[in-house]
Each structure stands twice: as C-alpha cells, then as structure tokens.
Amino acid sequence: MKASYIIRNGRVMDPRTGLDRIQDLVICNNRIVDPQGEAVSCDHIIDATGCIVSPGLIDFHTHVFYEGSAIAIRPDFMIPQGTTSAVDAGTSGTANFESFYKTVVVPSTVRLKSFLTVYSGGQLDPKLCEDFNPALFNLERMERIVDKYRDNILGLKIRFSRGVVPDDKGMDYLKATVELADLLNARLGTALRVCVHTTNSPVSAGDLASCLRPGDIFCHCFQGSGNNLVLENGEIDSGVLQARKRGVLFDAANGKGNFGIETAKRALAKNFLPDIISSDLTNDKFNMPPYDKNLPTVLSKYLTLGLDLMTVLRTVTEVPAEIMGMAGQIGTLQPGAYADVVVLKEKNIPVLHKDWKNDTLQGNVLLVPQMTLCAGEIQFCQTDFWL
Structure with missing residues (x-):
C-alpha cells in the first residue's frame, strides 16, 4: 500500500472508538485507512512524538x-x-x-x-x-x-x-x-x-x-x-x-x-x-x-x-x-472516515481565562495545534513542527 501520510509516534485519541494509545495513523488520499498487516510505503512520515493526534x-x-x-x-x-x-x-x-x-x-x-x-x-x-x-x-x-x-x-x-x-x-x-x-x-x-x-x-x-x-x-x-x-x-x-x-x-x-x-x-x-x-x-x-x-x-x-x-x-x-448527520465520516479517526486530523501539543504554561464579569480562572494547560489536515491535505503546519 502506498500511503499519502503516516503520522507516527503520536497519542492517537478517538472518542468515538475509545482509542487512546501510541500508534501510527495512516492516510491514503482523503481517507484514514487500516493497512491490516499490509506493507505500507510512504514518502511523508510525520513524527508526532509527544503530541496528541485527534480528529479534526x-x-x-x-x-x-x-x-x-x-x-x-x-x-x-x-x-x-x-x-x-x-x-x-x-x-x-x-x-x-x-x-x-x-x-x-x-x-x-x-x-x-x-x-x-x-x-x-x-x-x-x-x-x-x-x-x-x-x-x-x-x-x-x-x-x-x-x-x-x-x-x-x-x-x-x-x-x-x-x-x-x-x-x-x-x-x-x-x-x-x-x-x-x-x-x-x-x-x-x-x-x-x-x-x-x-x-x-x-x-x-x-x-x-x-x-x-x-x-x-x-x-x-x-x-x-x-x-x-x-x-x-x-x-x-x-x-x-x-x-x-x-x-x-x-x-x-x-x-x-x-x-x-x-x-x-x-x-x-x-x-x-x-x-x-x-x-x-x-x-x-x-x-x-x-x-x-x-x-x-x-x-x-x-x-x-x-x-x-x-x-x-x-x-x-x-x-x-x-x-450534523456525519457520524463515522468526520469527528473520528476510524478507517474510512475523512482524514480530518489535528495534531496538538498539551503545553504547561500559565493561561488566564476571563468571563464577561471579569471573573478569572487561572490555568496552566493550553492545547496548541501543530498541524491540521482537511480531507487528507495539510492546510496548516506550525513553523517549528515537522522539520
């Protein structure tokens, strides 16, 4: 199998299937695929070590x-x-x-x-x-x-x-x-x-x-x-x-x-x-x-x-x-779904949240997108990601 992209070493999280583990995510054209043991070749390997790989x-x-x-x-x-x-x-x-x-x-x-x-x-x-x-x-x-x-x-x-x-x-x-x-x-x-x-x-x-x-x-x-x-x-x-x-x-x-x-x-x-x-x-x-x-x-x-x-x-x-009537097509990383994917880093940094009353909530965690794929195409890549 020839893949378009392989996202490797990321924490793959998919609420629809309950998936939460380190594994590869394989993308062919505009879909997520399961190679099912078939040998996969790919020219574009994305290292997501230390990142969360989520549905878009x-x-x-x-x-x-x-x-x-x-x-x-x-x-x-x-x-x-x-x-x-x-x-x-x-x-x-x-x-x-x-x-x-x-x-x-x-x-x-x-x-x-x-x-x-x-x-x-x-x-x-x-x-x-x-x-x-x-x-x-x-x-x-x-x-x-x-x-x-x-x-x-x-x-x-x-x-x-x-x-x-x-x-x-x-x-x-x-x-x-x-x-x-x-x-x-x-x-x-x-x-x-x-x-x-x-x-x-x-x-x-x-x-x-x-x-x-x-x-x-x-x-x-x-x-x-x-x-x-x-x-x-x-x-x-x-x-x-x-x-x-x-x-x-x-x-x-x-x-x-x-x-x-x-x-x-x-x-x-x-x-x-x-x-x-x-x-x-x-x-x-x-x-x-x-x-x-x-x-x-x-x-x-x-x-x-x-x-x-x-x-x-x-x-x-x-x-x-x-x-939206699109269960199984978007909002999931299961095989056959559109390859809408976001790679996130969970950063521990100070974050101040406010509401309209100016009440405050001090946080120390921020999810920061590193890469976004829409239907299998990279539409955003953070400057210091995938070097």
Missing part, C-alpha cells in the same frame, strides 16, 4: 457569514486552530441564506453546516437587533430555502434574551419557533432542530428548556447573566434536568458575553457537563485573549475546570458529528 475539531457554534454580517469571520481562519468542520449559528436568515451559501459555504475548506435564523435578515450587525415576532416569519420563503438546502441546514435559530424578545411575549415567540420547525418537518420530511440563545433569558432556564424537544439545542448553557441553569441553592434547575432526560442538548457556546466562570464551576460540581463545547467566535474576540480567543483555548479552559481530555474531545468531535 468541529466548532458547532460560530458566525462565519464573512462580508455578509458585521460580526462574522472567515471560516478558513479557523484551520490553524485545528478546526476542520463548523456550524454557523444562524448568522443568515431567509433573505440572505443563499448569498451565505454561495459565497461562504461553497468555497470554504472548512466543512460548514448551518442554522437559519427565523428573522429573515439574520444577524447583520451588533447594533441592529433582530425582531423575532412570529408575524414576521416568511414561511413561504423559509420552506423553499429549507427544502433546497436540506443537506446543509440543521435547524432554526432564535435569540431569547431581554431586549431581544419582549419579556411578556418571549415565550410565545419561542413556542412559535418550535411550532414552525414542526410544521416544516411535517411538510418537508426534514428533522429541523431549534437552537436557542439563552443568555439573559426573561424566564427561568427550566421554563425555557421545557419548550424544547429532543435534539433541540440549549446554547450558552453556562451563561452567567440573569436566569441560569444553577439555582441559588446550588442545584440544577429541575426543568433543565428533565429536558436533558428528554434528549435536549446543551452547548457551552462560550462567546465573550455568554459564559460565566462561577456558573460553569457550580454546574460541573453537580456533574452537569455540556454535550457540546463550542466557541461562538465572532470578530470582536477572534484570536484575542482573555475570553474565548479560539476553540483550543476554550477546550483548555475546560481542562482547567477539571474535565478529562477524552471527555473534552468528545464534545468537539463525536457529538457534533452526530448532530
């Missing part, structure tokens, strides 16, 4: 409608951060989704899927607030867009915060969004999820979660503004626990203003772990400390908070791959 990271909550939204970044800028797949969290709406798809999704090296904001204009600018009044839903166009791009659109997005939805009508708006997803699913045979931005909600976390269906996304789950999922007595809101039992998914979706260190500490102390860890990257924080800078920095924060490495990797590989 999947950033499940980003904003990448570059040049279509004032908050967005170029998706391929995430490749040096080890991200090979991502989900845009509703930066576009029905009025501009096709522009987003044609100008960003199609030419992107990072594999992209999307949520569609139920407000037709999407998230255009921090100073332009969306209006989620159900009277403004463009059902006819939404049905056409979802049907045409059903392989890309994962679900509908609503921001559920004071100042974005009315305090007295917010729950009506949320319920209308869920009903809209149900209606489109019935008409089109789709399986649209609902993703809810929960920071500074006008209702309790439990009441909010009670509206969600199995597979829906409660994002910014560790936010520390207003009603959060940890009650004053330190217990997790019972409505949140019931939602998790029903199959509602909880995404950390950190962001700059959507994460509270104390909320996270108290939730983790009750063993309430996020199903997904994502960055919520926008251009006001991209690569800028001490908030969520990039996905590896966010993952390092959760290592500091006490999660083990395999658990952390699962939230950015196996779990989001399943939600």
